[in-house]
Amino acid sequence: MDYGLYIVTDEILAPGCSHIQIARESLAGGANIIQLRDKRRGGAELYIIAKEIRSLCNEYSAGFIVNDRLDIALLTGADGVHLGQDDIPVSAVRTLAPRPFIIGISVGSVEEAILAEKGGADYLGVGPVYPTETKKDAGPAVGPSLIRKIREKTKIPIVAIGGINLSNTRDVIDAGADGIAVISAVICSPDIKIASRKFVQLLSGKPSVV
Amino acid sequence: MDYGLYIVTDEILAPGCSHIQIARESLAGGANIIQLRDKRRGGAELYIIAKEIRSLCNEYSAGFIVNDRLDIALLTGADGVHLGQDDIPVSAVRTLAPRPFIIGISVGSVEEAILAEKGGADYLGVGPVYPTETKKDAGPAVGPSLIRKIREKTKIPIVAIGGINLSNTRDVIDAGADGIAVISAVICSPDIKIASRKFVQLLSGKPSVV
Ligand code: NI
Numbered sequence: 001m002d003y004g005l006y007i008v009t010d011e012i013l014a015p016g017c018s019h020i021q022i023a024r025e026s027l028a029g030g031a032n033i034i035q036l037r038d039k040r041r042g043g044a045e046l047y048i049i050a051k052e053i054r055s056l057c058n059e060y061s062a063g064f065i066v067n068d069r070l071d072i073a074l075l076t077g078a079d080g081v082h083l084g085q086d087d088i089p090v091s092a093v094r095t096l097a098p099r100p101f102i103i104g105i106s107v108g109s110v111e112e113a114i115l116a117e118k119g120g121a122d123y124l125g126v127g128p129v130y131p132t133e134t135k136k137d138a139g140p141a142v143g144p145s146l147i148r149k150i151r152e153k154t155k156i157p158i159v160a161i162g163g164i165n166l167s168n169t170r171d172v173i174d175a176g177a178d179g180i181a182v183i184s185a186v187i188c189s190p191d192i193k194i195a196s197r198k199f200v201q202l203l204s205g206k207p208s209v210v
Numbered sequence: 211m212d213y214g215l216y217i218v219t220d221e222i223l224a225p226g227c228s229h230i231q232i233a234r235e236s237l238a239g240g241a242n243i244i245q246l247r248d249k250r251r252g253g254a255e256l257y258i259i260a261k262e263i264r265s266l267c268n269e270y271s272a273g274f275i276v277n278d279r280l281d282i283a284l285l286t287g288a289d290g291v292h293l294g295q296d297d298i299p300v301s302a303v304r305t306l307a308p309r310p311f312i313i314g315i316s317v318g319s320v321e322e323a324i325l326a327e328k329g330g331a332d333y334l335g336v337g338p339v340y341p342t343e344t345k346k347d348a349g350p351a352v353g354p355s356l357i358r359k360i361r362e363k364t365k366i367p368i369v370a371i372g373g374i375n376l377s378n379t380r381d382v383i384d385a386g387a388d389g390i391a392v393i394s395a396v397i398c399s400p401d402i403k404i405a406s407r408k409f410v411q412l413l414s415g416k417p418s419v420v
Contacts, residue, residue, distance in 0.1 A: 096284055
């Protein structure tokens with residue numbers, strides 16, 4: 001799995017823009033993974049949305065991850081699930097969903113990272129790296145230094161999340177992140193596709209055309 | 211599965227009373243099935259609570275059903291899941307959870323009941339039979355007459371829900387229900403165990419000791 005540009009869909013942050021629209025445009029711009037995140041909708045709606053994003057990701061050979069709802073992930077053929085510290089424990093999830101199903105875990109400290117890896121996680125979402133208005137319950141910003149510390153203590157891929165933008169992406173990658181999770185810097189842009197493409201160019205080391 | 215007295219745990223309705231306490235006391239009073247219903251908690255907490263109620267139900271040879279969260283149900287060895295009309299579709303759930311895993315569906319009309327049975331449901335939650343303050347989004351009361359109509363058109367067990375108390379239980383059973391789902395009449399009682407026992411006695415046809 002190439003973590004590169006990892007987009008978290010969030011309709012609340014992108015008024016008038018649906019999960020499917022965010023997914024379609026960011027995939028067209030080169031996103032590697034789409035994570036469907038929705039804490040409000042019931043299972044019936046989520047199931048339909050997830051199936052549609054699954055198809056879109058197939059078209060672009062991109063990965064598809066569902067936040068929190070393992071059931072929706074398994075039912076729609078997602079590549080994996082992303083869990084928070086307050087979600088079902090990774091070791092339990094692993095019994096129900098063997099590899100190659102992917103389990104990602106949000107961590108905010110070296111200790112959480114080590115535990116997640118031991119529990120069977122496939123990648124770590126480390127953050128919030130920078131201060132962010134996106135997820136108000138996410139705790140204080142940890143900075144790229146935490147990525148560096150976690151990189152020393154664990155082996156699984158790291159996806160940096162929280163306040164990542166075109167200006168700080170380089171610092172985060174230099175600190176050891178394998179990919180960047182982007183929410184507002186892409187989905188709050190007037191053109192999601194162009195915003196995604198700029199990140200992809202930056203990650204690939206090509207000079208930006210901006 | 212004996213549907214008899216089917217208790218839906220709801221901490222919000224029973225202030226100071228936990229899911230586990232409601233389960234333990236109603237099982238001691240003879241409840242046949244416990245449904246864990248919690249729309250607020252994260253997966254980590256739900257997982258721990260569900261595992262505990264699973265053990266309690268085993269002690270009493272009672273059934274254990276989880277509302278909405280198929281993942282929690284599968285991870286904790288629950289007997290089944292209960293789905294609303296806005297939850298993941300039963301036919302999809304069935305592919306992931308073959309029988310004897312139980313799928314129950316809330317229905318409020320003959321059409322929904324027929325569809326649920328066709329989709330692979332194992333029992334129907336029919337209601338709200340009587341007006342109730344418990345679930346404000348549940349729609350208008352359907353009365354015992356809907357149970358009668360659904361009984362004529364479907365074969366799977368019917369659990370009546372919504373405003374069921376000691377006075378109307380007989381009408382509901384006479385209309386064709388195989389069991390009664392009780393929330394407030396039991397869990398808002400000062401003694402959950404005694405309240406459960408009264409329903410069990412009523413359902414078994416024994417004279418109540420009230
Ligand atoms: Ni639901």
